[in-house]
Amino acid sequence: MKFSNYEQITWILQTAVVIFFGIGLLSLLFLGIRIRYFQKALKKWMKENRRLSKDPVLDHIIKTCKFYNEKGQGEINTEAVIKANYYKQKIFFIPIYYWEQFISKSEILSLFLGLLGTFILVNGQMDNAFYPLILSTGAFIILVLLETLFSLQERKRILFAQLEEYLDNSYIPGLHKIPLASEILKEEKTEPLYMHDPLSDQKGTKDSAGNELNDKEIEWIIRQFSREEKKSINL
DSSP states (O other): OOHHHHHHHHHHHHHHHHHHHHHHHHHHHHHHHHHHHHHHHHHHHHHHTOSSOSOHHHHHHHHHHHHHHHHTOSSOOHHHHHHHHHTTOEETTEEHHHHHHHHHHHHHHHHHHHHHHHHHHHHTTOSSTTHHHHHHHHHHHHHHHHHHHHTHHHHHHHHHHHHHHHIIIIIHHHHHHHHHHHHHHHHOOOOOSSOOOHHHHHHHHHHHHHHHHHHHHHHHHHHHHHHHHHHHHHO
């Protein structure tokens, strides 16, 4: 193989290493910003206890849990709801799951292409055959260090755990209390203005009975008086 061919292949491989290195950096940057924004929105929503937050993904998670609760589903799998809605979002029309994969794939491909370039140069007995390997190893180390420094996977795992704990122990139980209170209010009956008093009824019956006895006594007295009057007339 000619010298120019070796240089051309090596240049292509080095360009690919730089491209994958750039993709890895962009993935770390985009995911770091997204997780940071999601974390701020979650903290603000939990602190202010609003119905919805300002994050569209978090709002969709809240609405999904509320929908399942209104539907009457007993136990809601909040972990599945969180992951399903989180991984549906896209960054520049690319699902966020692929951005996460770009980081690890960029590290591996950068190192592999550097090794391949070095192997080609060594096989062609070219000078400075190890500089593709040095370049790719540097890109690999930088990506690994940045991934370790940002700890995106660990931050995301903690964030999901916080959201799941709040939904299970605070938000969803709060939704159960609202319809229960409304049912209690519906079942409450207002007391009538007139209260039935059995003692007053007993008093009324006694008074009426007393009035009846008094009338009978009066009639008996009148009859006795009329009889005495008739006897006196006959005499």
